[in-house]
Amino acid sequence: MDIQAASLLSEMQAMQSELRPLVPANNVAPQQDFAALxxxxxxxxxxxxxxxxxxxxxxxxxxxxxxxESVMIAAQKSSIAFDATVQVRNKVVEAYKTIMNMPV
Structure with a gap:
C-alpha cells in the first residue's frame, strides 16, 4: 500500500469514527435533533x-x-459524500412512503 492510499485510509477511518454516535455507559443513546444532524x-x-x-x-x-493528485482525491471525497447523502435521502423518502401507506 503506498503512502497516499495509507493516508487516505487513515483519514476515512477518522471520518468513520466521527460519524459513529457515542453511547454512554448506561447504554442509553443521547437525544439528538435529527434535523440538526x-x-x-x-x-x-x-x-x-x-x-x-x-x-x-x-x-x-x-x-x-x-x-x-490532491485535486483528484478531493473530487473523489466529495463525490462519495454526495452519493452517500443521496442514498440516505432515498432511504428516508422510502421509509416515509412506507409509513404513509400503512393502514390506520
Whole structure:
C-alpha cells in the first residue's frame, strides 16, 4: 500500500469514527435533533464540494502548491459524500412512503 492510499485510509477511518454516535455507559443513546444532524451532514458535503471547486480552480490557474493528485482525491471525497447523502435521502423518502401507506 503506498503512502497516499495509507493516508487516505487513515483519514476515512477518522471520518468513520466521527460519524459513529457515542453511547454512554448506561447504554442509553443521547437525544439528538435529527434535523440538526441532517443539516450538519448536508453542510459538510457542501463544504467538501466547495473546497474541491476551489482546488480545481487553483490547479487550472497554475497554482504550483496544488497537485493533480490532491485535486483528484478531493473530487473523489466529495463525490462519495454526495452519493452517500443521496442514498440516505432515498432511504428516508422510502421509509416515509412506507409509513404513509400503512393502514390506520
Amino acid at each position: 441532517l443539516s450538519q451532514a448536508v453542510g459538510n458535503v457542501n463544504g467538501l464540494q466547495h473546497s474541491t471547486d476551489d482546488l480545481r480552480t487553483r490547479f487550472e490557474t497554475g497554482d504550483e502548491s496544488v497537485s493533480l
